[in-house]
Amino acid sequence: MKNIKGQNSARKFLENSVKTGRIANSYLFTGPSGVGKLFSAKRFLMAILCKEDMDIAGTCAVCSRVEKKIHPDILWVTPEKNKNIKIDEIRALKDRLSLKPFESVINAAIIEDAHMLRRESSNALLKILEEPPEGTIFILITNKKETLLPTIISRCIEVKFHPLPIDDAKNIIIHEAGVFVASEMAEFLAHFAEGSPGRAIEILKSEVLSRRGEILGMVEQMAPDEKYFYAGWKHESKDDIIEDVEIFIMYLRDIAIAKEGMIKYVVDKSIVDSLWYKMFERYSIDKIYMIIERLVALKKAVEGNINPKLAAQILPRELSGC
Numbered sequence: 291m292k293n294i295k296g297q298n299s300a301r302k303f304l305e306n307s308v309k310t311g312r313i314a315n316s317y318l319f320t321g322p323s324g325v326g327k328l329f330s331a332k333r334f335l336m337a338i339l340c341k342e343d344m345d346i347a348g349t350c351a352v353c354s355r356v357e358k359k360i361h362p363d364i365l366w367v368t369p370e371k372n373k374n375i376k377i378d379e380i381r382a383l384k385d386r387l388s389l390k391p392f393e394s395v396i397n398a399a400i401i402e403d404a405h406m407l408r409r410e411s412s413n414a415l416l417k418i419l420e421e422p423p424e425g426t427i428f429i430l431i432t433n434k435k436e437t438l439l440p441t442i443i444s445r446c447i448e449v450k451f452h453p454l455p456i457d458d459a460k461n462i463i464i465h466e467a468g469v470f471v472a473s474e475m476a477e478f479l480a481h482f483a484e485g486s487p488g489r490a491i492e493i494l495k496s497e498v499l500s501r502r503g504e505i506l507g508m509v510e511q512m513a514p515d516e517k518y519f520y521a522g523w524k525h526e527s528k529d530d531i532i533e534d535v536e537i538f539i540m541y542l543r544d545i546a547i548a549k550e551g552m553i554k555y556v557v558d559k560s561i562v563d564s565l566w567y568k569m570f571e572r573y574s575i576d577k578i579y580m581i582i583e584r585l586v587a588l589k590k591a592v593e594g595n596i597n598p599k600l601a602a603q604i605l606p607r608e609l610s611g612c
């Protein structure tokens with residue numbers, strides 16, 4: 291389990307449970323996405339099932355099947371993106387858990403994105419958690435604990451995961467991305483994803499990075515003539531606007547830091563040579579921070595209920611600080 295990086299309290303807690311043999315029936319792994327909850331759940335099960343020493347667990351045939359999610363005694367409930375967990379899946383889980391393990395001494399059930407349980411499936415799961423079949427370990431994983439039924443939360447031992455320190459996140463990005471990532475880019479991504487290497491790697495594989503160039507271009511077009519600020523933003527879908535606003539926030543932070551002369555803390559140093567920088571250079575630091583605050587509020591509103599098209603209308607005005 292020493293491979294669990296940057297999550298010392300969670301790692302120590304899980305290690306200790308294995309060492310002392312005090313393993314609970316149900317765990318709830320909480321914290322932001324992409325910071326190692328799934329990774330740690332697998333390592334925890336490896337440490338329980340594997341015959342190797344706990345520190346080197348992860349290399350044998352048993353561990354490899356845990357890693358690939360094909361171990362016969364570990365059942366996975368993995369909802370598709372934004373899809374609810376169906377009650378049939380929980381019923382199937384219950385049926386399988388009533389059988390003895392095939393090859394180890396325990397059965398385990400991992401429920402990913404447990405916040406995708408709706409009322410019916412939550413209640414079905416709750417019944418199983420209340421009377422768990424002997425020798426069964428449940429691990430519920432979520433980044434939205436607040437949306438789970440309180441009765442489910444109270445049945446579980448919570449293991450909290452946190453955003454990683456930038457250096458840890460950066461190292462994980464470099465080693466786990468599966469493609470070459472230069473050190474500066476890894477650092478940029480670690481900041482941009484707010485200490486979540488999983489999210490950073492997702493961004494790396496998505497189109498956000500090429501969008502970054504596009505967005506800077508769009509803003510630079512506005513620069514000579516402020517009337518463009520009132521024309522509305524080009525992107526109008528919820529996800530697009532959230533990503534655009536995140537990029538703006540990061541760049542404005544960089545501009546504010548550069549203006550304060552702390553250039554070594556700037557994430558993307560190319561910003562200083564950009565038209566963007568010139569455009570915001572005439573603003574006071576206070577005004578830039580005010581714009582950042584307004585963008586943070588706008589992002590929250592878009593994540594909540596505000597109509598994305600309305601947000602697209604507001605965004606340029608918020609950027610102009612008017």
Ligand SMILES: [Zn+2]
Pocket residue numbers: 336340341342347348349350351352353354
């Ligand atoms: Zn092993």
